[in-house]
Amino acid sequence: MPFQITTQEFGTLPTATDPLIEYVLEHTETGEFITIVPGYGGILRRLVLRKGRDLFALLLTPESPQALFSDEGYAGALLYPFPSRIRHGIYHFEGADYTLKMNEQKRDNAIHGFVHGRPFSVVSQEITETYAQLVVRYDYAGDTVGYPFPFALTVTYKLVQANQLTYGDHADDDRMCALQISYSALNTGSTRSPAAFGWHPYFTLSEQPVDEMSLSLPNRAPIVLNDNMIPEGRHGLEPGGTIELKGEQLDTAFAIEPTSEPGASNPFAETSLTSLKTGVKLIVGQQTGANKLNYLVCYTPPRRDSIAIEPLTANVDAFNNGDGLTVLNPGETLSGVIWVRLS
Known part of the structure; x- marks a missing residue:
């Protein structure tokens, strides 16, 4: 079979004695691959896909365990039980007040x-003629200050033939691969719990500067944020369109609408990043609909070497404003699908 899964040592964290193990999911004939580090937040560290004869490195992430440990940009992080920000780390839920650790001191x-940086376990791995798949899970006992709600977060990473993607418009060429990420957060406690999920990748096209790219967004309503990046409302719906990123500074949240056909049984939205030099297009897709990924954040870091395109299930500060927040009964799950492909 053309797909394979191997492991390699990534290195040792400053706070540990045992090395981190990195899983490599690869298509041996095309050279496309992804790597996952279960022991550090279950993060996807590398993503390399092919367009034509060329391979493109698509993620900007730390290159060593030391850099991973000190990274304050959350590169590749899985964001749960909330993405983005909670004002002052304080929220009210079903008659009680909770206080979380404030880890964004300046705001x-x-x-x-x-869950970023916490150890995930490997649940299973699988290879077939059309994909390689790794399933990882983090079991949480409810012992973090401010969130006493146990859960099990399961994430499935799949390197798959692009014409086998579950969602979206995709290539007919079975020699091209794509990434598909499925997540499922299960309330394993005995009470209801607030929940929201996000993913925080920094995308590039083989280290091409952001100023040489354009960004195409779906129909969206920009969120109005104050100086501490907390929502104060939203603008009206804007039609999908393309922004040239040269000189553009983004740190913007959006409520988005599907790009799939109206009334589709599996609605989705796609955002694309295009090289103005080569025309290569990176497409980030997210499942939309009830309790799915109906929000998006786009962020250009000051170094201008990448852009964060972050699918989210809820608005910024959703634990307080309830915008997109999911409340899980015991035994219920929050789930969805994200994908990345080249065109």
């Missing part, structure tokens, strides 16, 4: 949940 917020 006085809690940010991006707390």
Whole structure:
């Protein structure tokens, strides 16, 4: 079979003695591959896909365990039980007040949940003629200050023939691969719990500067944020369109609408990043609909070497404003699908 899964040592964290193990999911004939580090937040660290004869490195992530440990940009992070920010780290839920650790000191917020950096376990791995798949899980006992709600977060990473993607418009060429990420957060506790999910990748096209790219967005309503990046409302719906990124500074949240046909049984939205030099297009897709990924954040870091395109299930500060927040009964799950492909 053309797909294979291997492992390699990634290195040792400053706070550990045992090395991190990195899983490599690869298509041996095309050279496309992804790598996952279960022991550090279950993150996807590398993503290399093919367009024509060329391979493109599509993620900007730390190159060593030391850099991963000190990274404050949440590169590749899975964001749960909340993405983005919670004002002052304080929220009210079903008659009680909760206070989370504030890990964004300059803006006085809690940010991006707390599974980033925590050890995930490998549940299973599988290879077939059309994909290689790794399933990882983090089991949480409810012992983090401010969030006493146990859960099991399961994430499935799949390197798959692009014409086998579950969602979206995709290539007919079975020699091209794509990435598909499926997540499922199960409430394993005995009470209801607030929940929201996001993913925080920084995308590039083989280290091409952002100023040489354009960004195409779906129909969206930009969120109005104050100086501490907390929502104060939203603008009206804007039609899908393309922004040239040269000189453009983005740190913007959007409520988005599907790009799939109206009334589709599996609605989705896609955002694309295009090289103005080569025409190569990177497409980030997200499942939309009830309790799915109906929000998006786009962020250009000051170094201008990448752009974060972050699918989210909820608005910024959703634990307080309820915008997109899912409340899970015991035994219920929050789930969805994200994909990345080249065109």
